[in-house]
Amino acid sequence: xxxxxxxxxxxxxxxxxxxxxxxxxxxxxxxxxxxxxxxxxxxxxxxxxxxxxxxxxxxxxxxxxxxxxxxxxxxxxxxxxxxxxxxxxxxxxxxxxxxxxxxxxxxxxxxxxxxxxxxxxxxxxxxxxxxxxxxxxxxxxxxxxxxxxxxxxxxxxxxxxxxxxxxxxxxxxxxxxxxxxxxxxxxxxxxxxxxxxxxxxxxxxxxxxxxxxxxxxxxxxxxxxxxxxxxxxxxxxxxxxxxxxxxxxxxxxxxxxxxxxxxxxxxxxxxxxxxxxxxxxxxxxxxxxxxxxxxxxxxxxxxxxxxxxxxxxxxxxxxxxxxxxxxxxxxxxxxxxxxxxxxxxxxxxxxxxxxxxxxxxxxxxxxxxxxxxxxxxxxxxxxxxxxxxxxxxxxxxxxxxxxxxxxxxxxxxxxxxxxxxxxxxxxxxxxxxxxxxxxxxxxxxxxxxxxxxxxxx
Amino acid sequence: xxxxxxxxxxxxxxxxxxxxxxxxxxxxxxxxxxxxxxxxxxxxxxxxxxxxxxxxxxxxxxxxxxxxxxxxxxxxxxxxxxxxxxxxxxxxxxxxxxxxxxxxxxxxxxxxxxxxxxxxxxxxxxxxxxxxxxxxxxxxxxxxxxxxxxxxxxxxxxxxxxxxxxxxxxxxxxxxxxxxxxxxxxxxxxxxxxxxxxxxxxxxxxxxxxxxxxxxxxxxxxxxxxxxxxxxxxxxxxxxxxxxxxxxxxxxxxxxxxxxxxxxxxxxxxxxxxxxxxxxxxxxxxxxxxxxxxxxxxxxxxxxxxxxxxxxxxxxxxxxxxxxxxxxxxxxxxxxxxxxxxxxxxxxxxxxxxxxxxxxxxxxxxxxxxxxxxxxxxxxxxxxxxxxxxxxxxxxxxxxxxxxxxxxxxxxxxxxxxxxxxxxxxxxxxxxxxxxxxxxxxxxxxxxxxxxxxxxx
Numbered sequence: 001x002x003x004x005x006x007x008x009x010x011x012x013x014x015x016x017x018x019x020x021x022x023x024x025x026x027x028x029x030x031x032x033x034x035x036x037x038x039x040x041x042x043x044x045x046x047x048x049x050x051x052x053x054x055x056x057x058x059x060x061x062x063x064x065x066x067x068x069x070x071x072x073x074x075x076x077x078x079x080x081x082x083x084x085x086x087x088x089x090x091x092x093x094x095x096x097x098x099x100x101x102x103x104x105x106x107x108x109x110x111x112x113x114x115x116x117x118x119x120x121x122x123x124x125x126x127x128x129x130x131x132x133x134x135x136x137x138x139x140x141x142x143x144x145x146x147x148x149x150x151x152x153x154x155x156x157x158x159x160x161x162x163x164x165x166x167x168x169x170x171x172x173x174x175x176x177x178x179x180x181x182x183x184x185x186x187x188x189x190x191x192x193x194x195x196x197x198x199x200x201x202x203x204x205x206x207x208x209x210x211x212x213x214x215x216x217x218x219x220x221x222x223x224x225x226x227x228x229x230x231x232x233x234x235x236x237x238x239x240x241x242x243x244x245x246x247x248x249x250x251x252x253x254x255x256x257x258x259x260x261x262x263x264x265x266x267x268x269x270x271x272x273x274x275x276x277x278x279x280x281x282x283x284x285x286x287x288x289x290x291x292x293x294x295x296x297x298x299x300x301x302x303x304x305x306x307x308x309x310x311x312x313x314x315x316x317x318x319x320x321x322x323x324x325x326x327x328x329x330x331x332x333x334x335x336x337x338x339x340x341x342x343x344x345x346x347x348x349x350x351x352x353x354x355x356x357x358x359x360x361x362x363x364x365x366x367x368x369x370x371x372x373x374x375x376x377x378x379x380x381x382x383x384x385x386x387x388x389x390x391x392x393x394x395x396x397x398x399x400x401x402x403x404x405x406x407x408x409x410x411x412x413x414x415x416x417x418x419x420x421x422x423x424x425x426x427x428x429x430x431x432x433x434x435x436x437x438x439x440x441x442x443x444x445x446x447x448x449x450x451x452x453x454x455x456x457x
Numbered sequence: 458x459x460x461x462x463x464x465x466x467x468x469x470x471x472x473x474x475x476x477x478x479x480x481x482x483x484x485x486x487x488x489x490x491x492x493x494x495x496x497x498x499x500x501x502x503x504x505x506x507x508x509x510x511x512x513x514x515x516x517x518x519x520x521x522x523x524x525x526x527x528x529x530x531x532x533x534x535x536x537x538x539x540x541x542x543x544x545x546x547x548x549x550x551x552x553x554x555x556x557x558x559x560x561x562x563x564x565x566x567x568x569x570x571x572x573x574x575x576x577x578x579x580x581x582x583x584x585x586x587x588x589x590x591x592x593x594x595x596x597x598x599x600x601x602x603x604x605x606x607x608x609x610x611x612x613x614x615x616x617x618x619x620x621x622x623x624x625x626x627x628x629x630x631x632x633x634x635x636x637x638x639x640x641x642x643x644x645x646x647x648x649x650x651x652x653x654x655x656x657x658x659x660x661x662x663x664x665x666x667x668x669x670x671x672x673x674x675x676x677x678x679x680x681x682x683x684x685x686x687x688x689x690x691x692x693x694x695x696x697x698x699x700x701x702x703x704x705x706x707x708x709x710x711x712x713x714x715x716x717x718x719x720x721x722x723x724x725x726x727x728x729x730x731x732x733x734x735x736x737x738x739x740x741x742x743x744x745x746x747x748x749x750x751x752x753x754x755x756x757x758x759x760x761x762x763x764x765x766x767x768x769x770x771x772x773x774x775x776x777x778x779x780x781x782x783x784x785x786x787x788x789x790x791x792x793x794x795x796x797x798x799x800x801x802x803x804x805x806x807x808x809x810x811x812x813x814x815x816x817x818x819x820x821x822x823x824x825x826x827x828x829x830x831x832x833x834x835x836x837x838x839x840x841x842x843x844x845x846x847x848x849x850x851x852x853x854x855x856x857x858x859x860x861x862x863x864x865x866x867x868x869x870x871x872x873x874x875x876x877x878x879x880x881x882x883x884x885x886x887x888x889x890x891x892x893x894x895x896x897x898x899x900x901x902x903x904x905x906x907x908x909x910x911x912x913x914x
Contacts, residue, residue, distance in 0.1 A: 014812075042687050050810075165654040175632045175649070175691075192632070192649050197622040229716070230499050232709045234632075234691065251708045252689045255715065259686070262719030263802050266726065270798030271791060279803035279817055286824050287831075290795050294832050297791045301784040302839065308780035315776040322772045322779035323765035327758040329783065330895070334728060334754045338747050341727030345720050346736035353507070355471075360736055367743050374744075375751050382759065438783070 013039065017047045024055050033062045045074035057086055065091070069098035072107055081110035089115075093122030096129065102145035102253075105132035131246065140224040141217030143257065144238045144247030150178045151204055153187060158200035164192075176235050178245055179208045186237055186245040188212060214239055217246050224249055225257040226350045265348055268426035269341065271297065293431070300435035304329070307439050311446040318456045321449050324383065324396055328445045331375055332403035332437030339364040339411025340433060344426045347419055361412040368408020369401065376400035391455035399445035407437045470496065474504045481512050490519045502531035506737075514543055522548070526555035529564055538567035546572075550579030553586065559602035559710070562589035588703065597681040598674030600714065601695040601704030607635045608661055610644060615657035617647075633692050635702055636665045643671060643694055643702040671696055674703050681706055682714040683807045722805055725883035726798065728754065750888070757892035761786070764896050768903040775913045778906050781840065781853055785902040788832060789860035789894030796821040796868025797890060801883045804876055818869040825865020826858065833857035848912040856902035864894045 016035050023032035036044050036059060048056060048071060060083055063071065068087070072080045072095060084092055084107050096104040096119060108116045108129065120126050128146045135141025149167060151160050160177065177195065179188040188208030198207050214237045215224040228236050228249070236249045264275040271293035277286060308315075308325065315322055343360070346352050352360075380397030384390050410433050415425035449456060473492050480489035493501050493516060505513060505528060517540055520528065525544070529537045529552060541549055541564050553561040553576060565573045565586065577583050585603045592598025606624060608617050617634065634652065636645040645665030655664050671694045672681040685693050685706070693706045721732040728750035734743060765772075765782065772779055800817070803809050809817075837854030841847050867890050872882035906913060 040688060042689070161653055164650070192653065193621070196618055196649065196653055229712055231497060232499070234708060251691060251712075255686055255708075255712065258712065258715055258719075259806065262715075262723070263806075266719070266723055266798050266802050269723065269727070270794045272795050272798055277799060279799055279808055283820060283824050283827070287827055290792075290824070291828050291831055293795075294788060294791055294828055295835070298784065298788060298832050298836055301787045302836075304787075305780040305784055308783070309777060312776045312780070315779045316773060319769045319773040319776070319779075320766060322776075322782070323762040323769070325779070326765070326783060326786065326895070326899075327755065327762055330758045330761075330891075331751060331755060334751055335747075337727045338729050338750075341723050341729055342734060342736055342743075345723050349716065349720075351736055363740060367740050367747070370740070370744055371748050371751055374748055375755050378752070379755055379759075434787075438787070442783075 013043050013046060016043070017050060020047060020051070020059075021055065024058055029058050029062055032059060036063075037067060041070040041074050044071055045076075049075065049079055056083065060086060065094045065098055068095045073099055073103045077106060077110055080107050084111060084119075085115065089118045089122050092119045093124075097123050097125045100145055101125075101128040101132060101147050102143070102247075104129045108133060109137070135217055138221050139217060140215035140219040140221055140236075140238045140249060141246065143221045143224065143253050144217075144249050145253075146247045148176075148178055148235075148237075148245075148248040150180045150184070150245060151190070153179050153181065153203070153205035153208065155204050156200065157195050157198045157202045157204065157207070160190075160195055160204060161200075176248075178237055178248070179204055180245050183242075184245055185243045186212075186214060186239050189237065212237065215249070216241065221257050222261055225254050225261070228254045229258070230350070261348060265344055265426045268424065269337075269344060269430050271430060273427070296431055297434075300431060300438070303435065304438040304442055307442045308446065311442075311450065314446060314450055314453065317453070318449065320387065320392075321446060321456075324392070325442050325445050327379065327396065328399045328403050329438045329441035331400060332407040332441045333434050334407075335368050335371060335404045336407035336411035336433040336437050337430065339368070339408050340415060340429050343412050343415045344429065347415065347425050352416075352419075357416050361409060361416065364412035365405055365409040368411070369405040371408075372401035372404030375404065389456065391452045395445065395448040395452055399441065399448055402444050403437060403441040406440055407433070410436045470500050470504060473500070474507060477504060477508070477516075478512065481508075481515055486515050486519055489516060493520075494524060498527040498531050501528055502533075506532065506536055513540065517543060522551045522555055525552045530556055530560045534563060534567055537564050541568060541576075542572065546575045546579050549576045550581075554580050554582045557602055558582075558585040558589060558604050559600070559704075561586045565590060566594070592674055595678050596674060597672035597676040597678055597693075597695045597706060598703065600678045600681065600710050601674075601706050602710075603704045605633075605635055605694075605702075605705040607637045607641070607702060608647070610636050610638065610660070610662035610665065612661050613657065614652050614655045614659045614661065614664070617652055617661060618657075621649075633705075635694055635705070636661055637702050640699075641702055642700045643669075643696050645669060646694065669694065672706065673698065678714050679718055682711050682718070685711045686715070687807070718805060722801055722883045725881065726794075726801060726887050728887060730884070753888055754891075757888060757895070760892065761895040761899055764899045765903065768907065771903060771907055771910065774910070775906065777844065777849075778903065778913075781849070782899050782902050784836065784853065785856045785860050786895045786898035788857060789864040789898045790891050791864075792825050792828060792861045793864035793868035793890045793894050794887065796825070796865050797872060797886050800869050800872045801886065804872065804882050809873075809876070814873050818866060818873065821869035822862055822866040825868070826862040828865075829858035829861030832861065846913065848909045852902065852905040852909055852913075856898065856905055859901050860894060860898040863897055864890070867893050 016039055019035040020032040023029070023035060036047065039047065048059065060068065072083060075083065087095065096107065108119065123129070132146060149164065151163065175192050177190050177192065178186060179190060181187050188210040189212045190204060190208040194207050213227055213231055213233060215227065217238055217240050224236055234251045237245060238247045238249060240246045260275055267275055267277070272290055273293060274289040277289050376397035379400055380393035383396050384393030414433050415429045418429060419425045473496055476492040477489040480486065480492060493504065496504065505516065517525065529540060532540065544552065553564065565576065589603060606621065608620065632649050634647050634649065635643060636647060638644050645667040646669045647661060647665040651664050670684055670688055670690060672684065674695055674697050681693055684690070691708045694702060695704045695706060697703045717732055724732055724734070729747055730750060731746040734746050833854035836857055837850035840853050841850030871890050872886045875886060876882045
């Protein structure tokens with residue numbers, strides 16, 4: 001049995017990787033193929049991804065149809081379509097026929113349109129894949145597979161089990177069976193367990209659960225995923241606008257959506273706008289996705305500079321103010337980021353209750369205020385001891401309290417407002433909020449210093 | 458059938474909530490119970506959580522054993538144990554017997570020890586729950602359930618199906634059946650589908666898959682979750698140190714771990730150290746979890762102030778420097794945060810390849826350098842046009858390039874080093890990295906300004 005110990009697992013993969021590279025170097029491609037096939041398909045994809053392009057092509061040319069299909073199913077979308085492009089039309093069609101329909105549709109969607117239609121024309125099971133190609137990637141229709149088992153409600157469990165024997169082996173998630181009427185409208189679900197433990201002559205209509213959750217093909221994939229998480233569903237049927245069963249979302253797709261969603265939120269809070277960026281992305285792509293946000297940040301930073309520049313005369317007189325202004329701006333930014341993270345995560349997990357938005361904003365404001373008092377007192381006393389000027393400590397404390405109160409309010413208000421405007425709350429929140437806490441933080445501290453100027457020199 | 462449209466769903470829940478509150482206000486608790494029971498258990502838990510304490514207790518006193526068990530299974534851990542505490546020992550024992558063993562163990566673990574042992578003493582199925590209590594919450598043992606179906610390899614499929622009929626209805630995930638030898642050591646897995654489509658007299662040993670992934674009770678829950686994600690496993694068996702089957706982790710537990718892991722990373726990058734904090738946490742708790750990090754931030758901010766204070770004389774002469782120093786520090790922080798997000802996410806998703814760490818650090822450094830050149834040139838020209846001083850533009854550009862190069866390096870090096878030291882890479886990274894980019898940013902910009910002082914005035 002395979003150990004879950006990740007270090008051991010990694011060493012098996014790395015060992016295979018070295019063996020494959022060595023075999024290819026020594027011109028023994030058949031050995032390389034053997035080493036690759038000794039791995040689990042998921043591990044094969046990892047090893048394959050790390051090979052050089054020429055090595056990948058050598059291997060690909062020697063894999064049979066089934067192994068190529070397994071590999072394409074496990075590869076990242078971009079690598080899968082690049083691998084698919086190197087195959088002949090006929091071979092590609094065979095591979096796509098062998099793949100799960102949803103994975104085949106993803107590969108076809110990433111191919112140049114003419115290659116995709118050529119491959120489709122050659123495919124034997126194009127009808128499984130074609131309906132999947134019309135749906136937006138981010139919808140339940142784009143996520144579902146057409147590989148499921150549908151039954152008529154007037155069948156008996158014995159007939160259903162015979163049918164399962166006949167078609168079952170190819171299906172991805174045979175645990176639930178979907179019951180459809182003569183127009184293929186979804187009328188219920190029956191679990192394999194219920195089928196098995198019922199008497200052979202039981203009619204499906206009597207044991208199915210007619211009251212079942214479902215999505216439509218146009219449901220946002222994150223909404224569909226939330227529904228599955230909320231009600232612990234291992235699979236979610238997807239129907240079209242007429243209620244006709246179009247496909248099924250399985251738990252492994254759910255996991256992918258949740259992972260992508262989390263990556264997206266982490267990236268967006270850090271001003272990286274493309275969730276497909278990974279540690280292995282080329283530098284050029286990485287810069288194209290990251291630099292625009294740095295320009296936006298530079299713009300807001302210059303706005304804050306412009307605020308400070310108004311106090312040039314003051315700073316020339318009390319230069320040490322330049323040292324403390326950043327403390328006010330920085331702690332405001334940190335307080336706001338804390339609120340932002342909690343609100344953005346609550347939005348992602350569907351924990352936001354519209355009626356409580358005002359309450360949430362006020363609560364974050366109160367949290368910011370109390371934290372401001374705690375940090376402000378400590379910092380004020382610290383500065384008094386360091387600089388020997390009680391007024392300097394006082395204005396730092398007051399500015400921190402004011403800015404951290406504002407930070408708590410803005411950290412909740414900005415993402416909730418973006419959401420109300422149907423914008424992504426994670427996307428622009430951190431830039432907007434930091435712009436606010438920086439500019440106001442500087443203005444507050446330096447403004448207070450102007451008022452107390454006679455006591456600071 | 459229930460619509461997945463989330464707004465509709467929310468309105469059903471809110472409607473029930475209002476009906477329940479109204480019924481309780483008017484002293485019709487039986488109506489309130491009826492309204493609660495009309496909802497899906499997951500929705501009941503949401504409504505129940507939003508009620509006042511006294512309302513919750515009124516309802517709880519009127520729910521039957523099964524409904525109370527359903528409710529405790531769906532409630533957040535803290536609310537579940539608080540609700541459990543209000544029950545009599547006898548009633549609590551009945552409720553715990555009715556619950557899934559892993560959920561019952563979670564409730565027992567959160568109760569005061571004396572209440573827990575009293576309840577355990579009264580329970581009929583304490584033997585299902587007791588072994589779960591000894592495992593650390595964060596391990597596979599703490600995550601698994603003991604509710605699974607185990608078979609002997611010498612049974613036939615017909616016998617297995619009879620056995621399933623007998624015990625099946627109570628089990629959580631009957632899709633996989635676990636094959637154990639006479640010492641209950643795990644020897645294989647058979648899916649329900651395989652069982653169903655095989656001939657009745659087939660021996661289990663002939664159709665089981667002996668080469669199956671598993672975790673041990675002490676495997677970290679995130680490692681177990683990664684294994685399930687990597688190999689698309691709907692359930693993962695957990696064995697003890699002797700290889701004896703101890704329990705099973707199901708896909709819904711996997712989803713919970715992934716969600717918690719993402720929350721933890723998002724929070725830690727934002728300096729919130731407790732992943733259990735939610736939008737509904739009381740202000741006091743929220744402050745206890747957030748304030749310590751703000752003190753750490755204040756400490757590093759004062760270190761940066763101390764750096765600036767060394768240039769007090771310089772700033773007194775060229776006060777506008779105080780306006781631009783924050784641009785250098787801020788953009789360094791933003792660049793580092795981008796790298797940090799990508800590295801931390803790669804670590805969470807298990808995409809880090811130890812052998813490539815140096816390559817990753819250098820790549821992030823290169824990205825930072827190129828972004829620094831792009832932003833530095835634009836900012837330098839901007840400042841030249843604004844201030845009419847080319848040297849001011851030059852030193853800003855040079856400081857940005859240097860600080861953003863450093864930011865890219867630190868944004869990768871810090872989390873990778875923390876990971877190598879077996880510390881959580883998300884936890885201290887953002888504080889450490891920002892401390893570096895702030896202090897070095899100020900020192901670099903003001904140091905360069907000192908060198909070019911004759912040209913700045």
